[in-house]
Amino acid sequence: MEAIAIQPREMTCHTILYAAHDAFRRDVDRLAAAAAAGKGRASHVRAGWENFKDLFRVHHDLEERVLWPRVERAVAGRRAELAALAEVRAEHAGIEPLIGRVDAAMDDGGDLRPAVADLRAALEMLLRHKETGALTLAESVLADEEWRAFAAEAGRSCETRTPQFVPWVVDGIAPIQRSRFLTALPAPVRELNRVMWEPHYRKRRLWSV
Numbered sequence: 001m002e003a004i005a006i007q008p009r010e011m012t013c014h015t016i017l018y019a020a021h022d023a024f025r026r027d028v029d030r031l032a033a034a035a036a037a038g039k040g041r042a043s044h045v046r047a048g049w050e051n052f053k054d055l056f057r058v059h060h061d062l063e064e065r066v067l068w069p070r071v072e073r074a075v076a077g078r079r080a081e082l083a084a085l086a087e088v089r090a091e092h093a094g095i096e097p098l099i100g101r102v103d104a105a106m107d108d109g110g111d112l113r114p115a116v117a118d119l120r121a122a123l124e125m126l127l128r129h130k131e132t133g134a135l136t137l138a139e140s141v142l143a144d145e146e147w148r149a150f151a152a153e154a155g156r157s158c159e160t161r162t163p164q165f166v167p168w169v170v171d172g173i174a175p176i177q178r179s180r181f182l183t184a185l186p187a188p189v190r191e192l193n194r195v196m197w198e199p200h201y202r203k204r205r206l207w208s209v
């Protein structure tokens, strides 16, 4: 099947970035719940964890490569803003070793809970800093054409992940948020999600124990 890009508009960019953050939080909460129940290594939990890692890396690669450099150019010479961006980038770099600790705990058969708790805390700090700092800054300094360029690049970079990404974002979210996210997408993407992507996603039974 030919890959379909989301190709979001400016407001859609924000909706998609924030919705992804909530989906990351949801997944790590699910992992924490499974670990607390002694089911952290169940096959569908591991599949959910692998899916989380894949989409986390795609999302952050896009921010690191395409979004933050645009914001940095827009705030060139403004030390406080550049420092806030550098802080977010450093926090992001700090997540990978914590993901590695969860992987190691999965493999060595020990208690998953401490590694998952540390990941959850660091992830929350990173996402909050992005939402209250770096993304707010991006919204205030990037012109419409910059958002369009970001959206085009995001569409090109992530089009093969769109069938995986859309149903993952709306997995388990409240009806009003689901509707807000889906209506931000182009109608053909929404329809593909309804007839193909979401049914396929449900069959994967990610996180079920």
Ligand SMILES: [Fe+2]
Binding pocket: 017, 021, 059, 060, 063, 130
């Ligand atoms: Fe993000």
